[in-house]
Amino acid sequence: MSEMMTTQAGDAGAFRNFDLNRVPTPCFVVDEKAVERNLTILSDIGTQSGAHVLSALKAFSMFSLAPVVRQHLGGTCASGIYEARLGREEYGGEVATFSAGYKDADIDEILSLSDHIIFNSSTQKDRFLAKALAANVQVGLRINPEHSEGEVPKYDPCAPCSRLGTPVSQLSAGVLNGVDGLHMHTLCEQGFDPLQRTWAAVEPKIAPYISQLKWLNFGGGHHITRDDYDREGLIAFIKNIRETYGIDVYLEPGEAIALDAGILVGEILDLPTNGMDLAITDISATCHMPDVIEAPYRPALMDEAEAGHTYRLGGPSCLAGDVIGDYTWNKPLQIGQRFAFLDQAHYSMVKTNTFNGVPLPTIALWNSETDELTIIKQFGYDDFKDRLS
Template identity: 40%
Template sequence: MLDSTRITHTPAFVLEYDAFEKNLALIGGLQQSLGSTFLFALKGFGMHRVFGEISACAKGATASSLNEARLASEYFSHVHAYAPVYQPDEFDAISQLSSHITFNSLGQYELYKNRLGRAKAGLRVNPKLDMVATELYDPCAPGSRLGIQPDALTMLPEGITGLHVHNLCESGAKEMQATLANVEKLYGRFFGNITWLNLGGGHLVTRKGYDLALFSATVQSFRQKYPHIELMFEPGAAYVWQTGVLVSEVLDIVTSDGIDTLMMDTSFTAHMPDCLEMPYTPSVRGAVVCKDGESGVRLGGSSCLAGDWVGEYRFATMPKIGDRLVFEDMMHYTMVKTTMFNGLAHPDIGIWRDGCYEVVKQFSYEDYKNRLS
């Protein structure tokens, strides 16, 4: 168990290495037993200090930009590229780095099909299945710009070898099963002409209670029916689900209109933007999130944004100035989305392993200054 008092400087993102290893072992076991392909999505987790461990488990990585493709190529033998739209001056470099390139539209494929090099080409199609409650994260929301609609794909263009769908977000095996069934219903007429099918991300196979038996049975059934199709998954969160925290320190306590706010050295808008975007109230070690109608303590961020706070929480003992607060499950979609709003420094990045803490990255004024010009 991580000892937050031994974190040398806050705020800090801290990877709990033992939990990380358990997730990799689970994913690696699934991949081996099912004969399917698990890729690693860089968009969900960018701590490349441990990409070596992930590359020993995943069969490749997925990238959505030239920068991600370059980073992935340093650690992974195969890079699968997908972007809603490709930058003309970056595409040739992406094609040189990638084994697979997926296009979001027929127009993009027509534009770049003669510049693929040795990369295999695929199309992203829309499975027309809403599985995500928050529209911001729903690729199948009405009017979605992501994926070709079934009525627009009357034939499979020459040169296309695979299809890609993505409609899940931290979802379970039932949602995966329903997705695969709907993809077969809408696009199964092309299954005889493709060699791979990528079901995208959102498969939270490492979450406690995930129905691994149903997941396995669904994959096995599909492979028996279509043995020539390589079934792929590209989770980001699953690799690092519940494997790390953000450690913060209380710097002040402000009382206003009868509401107590613990003022921290971290920021929701700069360091945990998903809390405000989704929005959601993150778990804090030793605290309980208040139910509707209950009053508690708010947690205030260090930026000047008026809405940089979340709450309400109930603590067994009211924290004091100087106490540490530990935000749970802060590895996925956190570091990759941080900003330097207000000039706030990024949190340190560290690893807790075998009872010892190692700082692997600290950020400086130069990081802030050189980000803009």
């Protein structure tokens, strides 16, 4: 099992023609045509298979694109009270909320915002079942299929002693009392085969209960919009489940909606040396791409050269480990030069923070067909200060 996740980013696509000097840095630039392309693929899966496809806001919640998302998908999946509200307010359609733990203070509002509430354990379900029934919200239980397909244990909800989902071996009539649907989320940037293997492992264990259910939700982690994804296989798989058991099927892709649809543009601030060539940039791993450290992974650099001049890129923060990685350019870098990391629309924009008072990246929308560029949002000192007291 590798410690470093491999990046699944494809190529720069239309961003190759984008002049990086058109935006202030740091800046997320999202190509709405690329998002639309992904959404078209996902809505086609929904149409052909009959599945409900929801957009996972935790991965990509650039709500200025909500009108486009709404045209293609059936709603959103939320991780708690704020995402449920964002889904309801901005996106419309169905809202399916899952959290590993709900609390009394939030439950009424969450129920008022959700069509499905998915519990992590039967204890949580029993605690809030009466309220869910009264609010006419369908109740789900997340199961742990106890079948690992994960590349990295940190991203494997079926890893030993995982807190995510009720182990399928613990299912019983009592545990399922009041449950309308089962939810499972076990994949991460994966193809169709791992889903099929997971289903093969879990189906015999849940088959006795499926007739009492209204739906099955297969969560996210499906890299459906990647070129090599077996979409026909997925369509046949969903149709077969719907026909065999007469129930609805839900998918909650997040990353697949924004895959290869955005870049993060930065600027070289300084070029010191210490045992090797270094480059300080206004992009911080810890503030702007925390998954680089957390996953960890090495983001793909646009136009990286195979050989030439290699620099260790790091952010402006005080953290010694605020290092993005070693990257090679064909010419020596210059102070003030722009560069961009690929595939940054998902799980970066949603995770930014202002540690060290590092400014948040601007958010821009680009249309790769018309070349129209819109600065959607710029952040300032107040955004930093408002989180403090």
